Amino acid sequence: MGDNILKIENDPMGQAIYDYFTEGKASQIKVYSSMFDDDTMSVSELFKSRKELSEIEKKALMEAKGRILDVGAGSGRHSLILQEDGKSVKAIDISPLSVEVMKKRGVKDAECLNLYDKSALNEKFDTILLLMNGSGIIGKISNIPNFLNRIKELLNPGGMILMDSSDLIYLYENEDGSVDIDLNSNYYGEVDYQMEYRGKKGAKFDWLYIDFYTLSMYAEMSGFSTDILEKGEHYDYLAKLTLI
Ligand code: SAH
Numbered sequence: 001m002g003d004n005i006l007k008i009e010n011d012p013m014g015q016a017i018y019d020y021f022t023e024g025k026a027s028q029i030k031v032y033s034s035m036f037d038d039d040t041m042s043v044s045e046l047f048k049s050r051k052e053l054s055e056i057e058k059k060a061l062m063e064a065k066g067r068i069l070d071v072g073a074g075s076g077r078h079s080l081i082l083q084e085d086g087k088s089v090k091a092i093d094i095s096p097l098s099v100e101v102m103k104k105r106g107v108k109d110a111e112c113l114n115l116y117d118k119s120a121l122n123e124k125f126d127t128i129l130l131l132m133n134g135s136g137i138i139g140k141i142s143n144i145p146n147f148l149n150r151i152k153e154l155l156n157p158g159g160m161i162l163m164d165s166s167d168l169i170y171l172y173e174n175e176d177g178s179v180d181i182d183l184n185s186n187y188y189g190e191v192d193y194q195m196e197y198r199g200k201k202g203a204k205f206d207w208l209y210i211d212f213y214t215l216s217m218y219a220e221m222s223g224f225s226t227d228i229l230e231k232g233e234h235y236d237y238l239a240k241l242t243l244i
Pocket residue numbers: 013045046047071072073074075077092093094095098113114115116130131132137
């Protein structure tokens with residue numbers, strides 16, 4: 001993954017967030033993937049309020065402490081709640097349209113920049129928050145060491161990552177509980193996506209879903225201790241990786 005930001009004409013999700021905020025409604029986002037049937041996503045999902053949060057999200061927001069970095073903050077929904085709770089948060093996203101919406105909604109410290117851009121972001125944080133399958137931003141398994149090194153540069157001593165993901169193993173499970181995975185192919189949680197909004201498609205991108213065991217293995221090699229803080233209803237979980 002590069003360290004660029006998105007062009008306005010190549011950002012279907014940001015456009016949808018912008019329209020939903022300015023017009024009070026937006027068309028559905030179409031989601032394409034070589035691994036799944038075509039799907040749609042409702043933009044209201046990206047604006048869920050405090051009372052609509054999942055247990056995983058509630059737990060993450062409760063645990064976040066010190067100076068917080070909300071990575072891929074989207075509409076700013078989590079940052080706004082953290083601010084309301086008196087916490088200190090910086091929200092970043094590669095979508096200029098989303099960042100504009102965040103600022104208009106009252107996120108005090110919102111910046112359009114890429115997590116991987118070292119020159120644009122060199123502050124230190126106590127908590128790095130990645131939510132809504134936050135592990136997606138890692139892209140591919142092979143990028144985990146690079147991701148964790150980048151996170152380490154951004155963390156104060158003793159700092160932590162709070163990140164949610166899902167174990168896609170359920171896609172490969174048979175009724176008798178056995179699993180069909182081709183060990184010679186890519187890791188089963190590596191997915192590609194492309195989004196479309198109002199007839200305009202964005203670029204394809206890689207999005208990683210990762211099981212806790214695999215994530216822990218890499219994180220421990222990289223100097224983090226790992227915990228599951230919360231489990232969701234369907235193979236999803238909230239991980240806490242603490243720098244030791
Ligand atoms: N966390 C938000 C939005 C999730 S969608 C929520 O829960 O509502 C993922 C977001 O990550 C998108 O807005 C996308 O633009 C942003 N993003 C993707 N890669 C990024 C990167 N490398 N750095 C910063 N933001 C990124």
